[in-house]
Amino acid sequence: MNSIYDPAFWSRLQFAFTITYHYLFPQLTMGLAWFLVYFKWRALRTGDEKYNQAARFWAKIFGLNFAIGVVTGIPMEFQFGTNWSEFSKYAGGVIGQTLAMEGMFAFFLESAFVGALIFGERRLGPRLHFLAAVAVATGSWLSAYFILVTNAFMQHPIGYQIESNGLLGISSLSAYLSNPWAVIQFLHNQMAALVTGSFVVTAVGAFYVLRGLHQTQARLYLRAGTLTALIASFLVAFPTGDQQAKIVGRYRPVTLAAMEGKFTGGSMADVAVIGQPNVAARRLENPIEIPGALSFLAYGTFQSYVHGLDEYPEDTWPDNIELLYYSFHLMITLGTLFIVLMALATLQSWRGRLEKSGWLLWVLMLAFPFPYIANTLGWMTAELGRQPWLIYGLFHTHDGYSKVVSSGDTIFTLIGFVGLYFVLGLLFLYLVGREIWRGPDEEKVAFVKATGLNQSEVSPA
């Protein structure tokens, strides 16, 4: 296992790389979509042109982001067949349901309206344009739900039966779709996407204030961004993150033990604030711990017993405990810092001093990559924590890869993706950077130039 001659290792790496890269884009799409809805709604209600300007500016960035999300998303579904064909054969009857529903219910909705949202302001008129924003936002969140149901089935399978041919079949579509794991994971993940979206909006606002440009727009972004970021950062931690950890503790104590680096069980279990798991020696190095916190957080009382890894056979442990531990802990650290930072920003904004707090604006401007990191770490926790299973308790990861595809073929396609995605990344950063550099006001001028219309003719009366 995990050797370069093992095709499963390369298929895992390729899926991990392509999904991690892909998910950089949808998380902003899902976060930003509701900002567009908000701006369009305010424009419709107040008739204030600044909201339309904001919507137009962010729609440009949304469009670029959405496009890269679409093109990097299609390989994900195909890879179930190309690289994980044994898994597809085994579980397709179940997970195929939600992958197909995602296409039928979410992608058709999103893709029908996204072009109209980005380019159709004049063609659609203000009311339908607002509805297009709602449709795109709804579509993107629906798509997340279907994907998270699929993932939740792999984390905590319910609603299935094993058919006479040994393959999985679905026994209850409603149980499958309302998997409690999926509901919690969905809420946690969507709040995290809102964190990314609001940090990006805030960062652009801070950038304009610091440059002394587009002041009206900058104030709008900063106000809407910091408040949303504070609420979303809080909701990521509590109740959604808290519930997510509790459900892991309830159904998969071995995963929780690995996430926390608990090699031995006990009551009054500590949470390590700092520490490095040493799997070979079965201990946590240089731990700084909060006594009893883990017992309380996972099971509600300080006396609760928390299982340790030593209670489980080693072949049921996640196969990369160190990485799992670091991912989980760094995610929590970042999440906590987000709450602190945005509480400060909201306080300063409420006191009317945010635009004069130069140091805070610098931090807000530079903070936007960290929600991307935290989202990625969260998904690494979920997926590394699921190991060594592809479907927890039912199907081993090592049984799922395509037997007819050699590791060389997969290395080749992996390198292809790395190269192509590197270029896509450069392209995306350059084009988005260019839009941000040009800013919202010139956007308006370009719009007038392109349409030959004054803003008053297209804005709601």
Added chain:
Amino acid sequence: MIATWYSIVSFMLIVYVVLDGRNFGAGMLHRLVARTPEERREVVAAIGPLWTWHEVWLVGFGGTLLAVFPRLMSSAFAGYYLALFLILWGLILRGVSLEVGGHINDHLWHRFWDSVFVFANFLLAILFGAAAGNLARGVPLDAQGNFSMAFFTDFRAQGYVGLLDWYTVSIAIFAAVILAAHGATYLTLKTEGLVHDRSLKWARYLWVAVAPLFVVISIETWIVRPDLPGHAIYNPFCWLGLIMIAVSVIALITGLNSFREKRAFIGSNLLLVGLLITGSGAIFPVMLYSTLAPGNSLTAYAVASSPQALALAFIWWPIGFVLATVYFLLISRRYVGKVTINQDGY
């Protein structure tokens, strides 16, 4: 139930080919029918803001295939490993060049992305054509229903075949020509002026070329799979397909000659649908034919999910389909008629 699902899955793939096929066609002809930057923007505008909606039919097809015929997806996707990644990369390049090509107003930038766009569309038309040829000819399935295929072997259409041989290459060429004709017909409907006139000229040339090629590939198919015409005779869908082909030929000829672009475009769509229905009807119930031993072939009955999974999917699929159609109609009626540039990005 299994036959119904076979029809639904074929339907989704056919809708995809017809809708995105016109984009591939318009894309392949992009540099030929449009010479100036403005004209090229017109072609891109004709492809329109719904190209992602078109592409969703492919995604929906993939998901549905996994849900209802998981063993087929498992065997075919792994077997076509490298070819599928070429398709994926082609789709990425096509999408990116369409989205970013207009972002910067610079002639080198335009020229670069235009070329990427043309290249990606050619690649996709050829690869989808070769894939169709592979479905008709079959693949070297072993007794377990698995295969792994080289790009090409000895170019013969029997035994250990590769992705490309004389038969699949000719289907690929046919696909590129017919999709280019389809795209050119679409452009006559959506554009005006010089682009329209050049598109009309290309549409006429290309449809004239389709006719002899069609005869050639029909004979070739009969040589490679002599059993197929026998199947087709007993399948009402094949008859439906043949009727559609006959009607579409009349619509195309009269439409193109009398400048009734809408009629020609309907004919063009109908022709593709007719061809694909005939093809998918003729191979049924086999979904993947084995060139090694006919007994190894994967039939729809052997690769289907449990009856329960099929029944459950049959509840939500029609709802999703109706909704998807409603969204499409809601938006597409705002984009009817000739495109005019300089009003929206599209």
